[in-house]
Amino acid sequence: MNKTIDIQVKKTEASKLPETDFENLAFGQTISDHMFVADYKDGEWKDFRVEPYAPLDLNPANATLHYGQSVFEGLKAYKNDNGDVLIFRPDANQKRLKESSIRMCIPPVPEDLFMEGLSRLMEVDRDWIPNKPGCSLYIRPFIFATDDYLGIRPSATYKFMIFTCPVGHYYAKPVSVKVETKYTRAAEGGTGYAKAAGNYAGSLYPALLAQEQGYDQLLWTDAKNHEFIEESGTMNVMFIINGKLITAPTTKGTILKGITRDSVLTLAQEMGLPVEERFLAVSELQEALENGTLEEAFGTGTAATIAHISKINVGDKDYTLPEKPLDAFSYKVLETLDAIKYGKIEDKHGWITKV
Numbered sequence: 001m002n003k004t005i006d007i008q009v010k011k012t013e014a015s016k017l018p019e020t021d022f023e024n025l026a027f028g029q030t031i032s033d034h035m036f037v038a039d040y041k042d043g044e045w046k047d048f049r050v051e052p053y054a055p056l057d058l059n060p061a062n063a064t065l066h067y068g069q070s071v072f073e074g075l076k077a078y079k080n081d082n083g084d085v086l087i088f089r090p091d092a093n094q095k096r097l098k099e100s101s102i103r104m105c106i107p108p109v110p111e112d113l114f115m116e117g118l119s120r121l122m123e124v125d126r127d128w129i130p131n132k133p134g135c136s137l138y139i140r141p142f143i144f145a146t147d148d149y150l151g152i153r154p155s156a157t158y159k160f161m162i163f164t165c166p167v168g169h170y171y172a173k174p175v176s177v178k179v180e181t182k183y184t185r186a187a188e189g190g191t192g193y194a195k196a197a198g199n200y201a202g203s204l205y206p207a208l209l210a211q212e213q214g215y216d217q218l219l220w221t222d223a224k225n226h227e228f229i230e231e232s233g234t235m236n237v238m239f240i241i242n243g244k245l246i247t248a249p250t251t252k253g254t255i256l257k258g259i260t261r262d263s264v265l266t267l268a269q270e271m272g273l274p275v276e277e278r279f280l281a282v283s284e285l286q287e288a289l290e291n292g293t294l295e296e297a298f299g300t301g302t303a304a305t306i307a308h309i310s311k312i313n314v315g316d317k318d319y320t321l322p323e324k325p326l327d328a329f330s331y332k333v334l335e336t337l338d339a340i341k342y343g344k345i346e347d348k349h350g351w352i353t354k355v
Contacts, residue, residue: 005048005116007036009124012052022130025168027303028138032128032164036117039146040107040158048117050124053163063145063155070197071100072142074302075259077122077164077355079129080343085122085355087139088341090115092259097141099257100194105154106143113160114141115353121162122355130166136341138167138303144197170234170303174310175216177232179282180206185230185254187223192254207233215313217299221282222254228279230254235299235307236261239280240273240329241288243295249277260300260337266349267333282314289319297321298330306334 012033020030031053039047064070073093078086094115098108118139129137141162145155183206186192191199203218210218217233230248231237236258238247245268250257268275288294289312299307308330312319324330339345340352 005113007116007120008049009120010049010051011124017127020166022132022135022166025130025135025166027167027170028165030166032125032137032166034121034124035161035163036121038109038113038117038160040160041156045107045109045113045160048113050117050120059148061148061150063147063149066150067145067152068196068198068201069104069106069145069155070142071097071104071106071195072140072197073097073100073195075139075141076302076341077129077137077139078341078343079131082343084343085126085129086341086343087118087122087353087355089259089263089351090118090353092262093141096195096257096259097143100196101143103191103194104196106145106158109141109143109160117160118162119355121164125164126355128164128166130168132168133342135166135168138165140164167303170301170305171216171307174308175299176214176311176313177217177219177237177309178210178213178215178313179229179285179315180210180218180220181226181282182206184223184226185220185233188252188254190254193250193256195256203233215311219312222279226282228281229285230279231256231258232299235301235304237297237299237309238264239285239288239294240296241280241284242293244274244276245329246276246278246280248279258300260302260305263337263349263351264300264306264333267336268329271329271332273329285312286314286319289314289321294321296324296328296330305337306330 015033034050035053036050038045075093094111101108143158143160146157146159147155185203220230222228248255297309340347
């Protein structure tokens with residue numbers, strides 16, 4: 001990829017901004033005016049453009065529709081008090097998209113193309129970034145196969161796209177979760193670490209069953225014995241037990257390498273909170289719930305940032321967590337992350353890219 005990337009820009013003739021209610025943003029339902037598009041054919045990425053957001057024209061034989069060769073990412077952009085556009089850790093999202101692509105036999109998008117396409121799209125749609133505290137612009141990069149062919153093989157052509165959505169909070173209140181011990185999200189040697197579309201499709205049915213029972217999300221357990229907590233449906237999950245932050249490691253390839261997860265672990269160490277990256281047994285979690293040593297439980301992810309857990313179901317028994325004081329770690333780390341993202345405090349880690 002050349003250092004100078006030629007990106008054609010065609011702006012919409014009818015912006016949806018005037019009709020958008022920024023006071024009532026349902027997550028992922030309001031789409032901004034434009035999208036970035038690139039095509040892979042003849043062994044290279046080409047034809048880079050920003051164009052009006054519009055439906056795609058797909059052949060019924062499209063390979064992704066039949067064989068699920070698709071990966072995606074999620075990140076957010078914010079505005080500081082000066083009106084500058086701040087994107088949180090896009091380099092980490094680019095690297096993870098590359099890892100997911102390799103696992104799914106998709107040609108990776110070069111780093112400079114990812115960053116330049118993202119920057120150009122942010123320049124065009126900067127007015128879509130909400131100014132309201134707690135709101136942001138959710139960014140969805142994704143790649144999918146575009147061959148029109150029925151047969152089990154990697155596609156020879158692909159499309160890389162980025163579109164955006166102004167959003168508010170993903171969860172409006174603390175969530176209730178259920179430990180899943182029947183269904184499996186991912187197994188060693190599989191695609192659990194990849195942000196692949198099929199991973200989410202396979203999780204929908206068990207999650208729906210849990211929602212019908214009154215729970216917001218599942219706590220997935222290992223595929224072999226359902227003995228250890230891995231992650232939740234939309235986020236990595238963390239527990240503070242006896243003053244130590246415990247979260248599952250990402251070394252087995254069954255857990256997504258969450259960027260918010262990594263950020264929280266970095267800040268926890270700086271705040272002096274001991275961190276243990278290890279698998280927490282379901283029995284250990286239940287014991288901590290029963291004897292009161294579980295101090296906090298929360299999820300971490302781009303959409304939710306920090307999602308406080310208010311109730312956990314283990315072995316068909318509900319445990320309600322006590323209300324946390326405002327100086328609890330999960331509140332402090334959320335406040336710190338938000339301050340970095342909105343440019344309120346110094347970014348000591350180089351996490352912010354200014355457009």
